[in-house]
Amino acid sequence: MSTGVRRQVDRRAATTERLLDATIECLADEGYVATTTRRVAERAGVSQGAQQHYFPTKAALVDAAMTRLVEQLLADAAARGVEAATERERAEALLDLIWEIHHLPITPAVLELFNVARTEPVLAQRVAEIICAGMSEIEALAAAALPSYAGRAGFGDFIQIAMATVRGTVVVAAIPGATAAHPSWPALKAHLLGSLERLGSPA
Amino acid sequence: MSTGVRRQVDRRAATTERLLDATIECLADEGYVATTTRRVAERAGVSQGAQQHYFPTKAALVDAAMTRLVEQLLADAAARGVEAATERERAEALLDLIWEIHHLPITPAVLELFNVARTEPVLAQRVAEIICAGMSEIEALAAAALPSYAGRAGFGDFIQIAMATVRGTVVVAAIPGATAAHPSWPALKAHLLGSLERLGSPA
The missing domain is CATH 1.10.357 (Tetracycline Repressor; domain 2)
Structure with a gap:
């Protein structure tokens, strides 16, 4: 893999990781109903566009x-x-x-x-x-x-x-x-x- | 107690009963978040005014x-x-x-x-x-x-x-x-x- 592609793969993995961590934290602290895609994106510090790209639905x-x-x-x-x-x-x-x-x-x-x-x-x-x-x-x-x-x-x-x-x-x-x-x-x-x-x- | 007062007491008790039964059913079927005073009044078949009179808050x-x-x-x-x-x-x-x-x-x-x-x-x-x-x-x-x-x-x-x-x-x-x-x-x-x-x- 070229350095550019490698960096992109690492970035994708890091974003996925942040979104899933934020989902688990949100479920634990705020409950299932309050765990919206918007709230998870906020917690993860990821744009809503990026969140929708990785995981389109709750x-x-x-x-x-x-x-x-x-x-x-x-x-x-x-x-x-x-x-x-x-x-x-x-x-x-x-x-x-x-x-x-x-x-x-x-x-x-x-x-x-x-x-x-x-x-x-x-x-x-x-x-x-x-x-x-x-x-x-x-x-x-x-x-x-x-x-x-x-x-x-x-x-x-x-x-x-x-x-x-x-x-x-x-x-x-x-x-x-x-x-x-x-x-x-x-x-x-x-x-x-x-x-x-x-x-x-x-x- | 006069018959009128007795009837009023019975009616109050029956309404309280209906509201509490509806609360428990709503908690079980729809969960805590969906258990709103409005939803409970609907399930109990009690007006929102009456519900607020008996139990002002969730x-x-x-x-x-x-x-x-x-x-x-x-x-x-x-x-x-x-x-x-x-x-x-x-x-x-x-x-x-x-x-x-x-x-x-x-x-x-x-x-x-x-x-x-x-x-x-x-x-x-x-x-x-x-x-x-x-x-x-x-x-x-x-x-x-x-x-x-x-x-x-x-x-x-x-x-x-x-x-x-x-x-x-x-x-x-x-x-x-x-x-x-x-x-x-x-x-x-x-x-x-x-x-x-x-x-x-x-x-």
Whole structure:
């Protein structure tokens, strides 16, 4: 590539990046309804013309932002990995990872999209696909990290339950003042480790 | 009271009821942003003048609707009760109750308010108060139904965890197409019953 073309490619990538970051921030801070293409362009410091060139509609913008959001989340989870000498330590590391991926700066944007997906059928379909894909990745990561538990009856349920419990905690913890109404991470982690130990013998 | 006054009181009560029902339906179907006083008056079939007379602002309307929503929820839970001969059966009945109060027609309105409370400080304060009060009622109901478990270490955590897990399940189950990503109630109930059995001995 010539230097000129290379510069143009870099500029396009940087603009795309800024628009998607602004979309995620806007979803988290202001909610889905207030996330308009105009508001995102303003936040990104990108002209409305340029914004329309890259992502002509709000749907295109939100879809691209969601896709990147989950890719980053899973890349981050995979990079962090679940490594430790013993399976018990890896079980703890896995649960810590599940907790951490529910406490990232992007978490509020994810909660906002989950909520909107309830009543917006088009968004629901993409959100459901992304949730199911994410769950499969977590299950694969868990199975690789905990091979002797993975063969036991109820392992898949256990991972779904661990994810649901952390998600249900975060939903309330995100509300200022509701601290007394959700479990602490140490209590929750001990409860989940106990359930893991109790899984049935290998089938 | 004269018949005329009585009729007026009944009419006022019926109008209040219609406005609050319409607020809850509007929150559930259309979301918080679309829940305007005008939209609620339309849904209730009440004139805007009358609506303003009863609830002058959206905040007043949502606050009254939330308060009534939780009163109904807890009255319903208390009426249903957790009755059975053995403590083990009462534990099952309590978990079924927790599941059922997360699957009422008003549940979508509650999820909508939880989400909005994340970014609306005034609403957050009321929602947090209501969540904490509701949690206390559930804890009291649980302690009365399960006296020998209630004395064990971790019982309070257990109730918070049970509520969080069911809430986290409902948040995803509310998204059409995401069925594969959340635990079934039988799996979840068995997991929670196992955790209850495992609670420490009485302190």
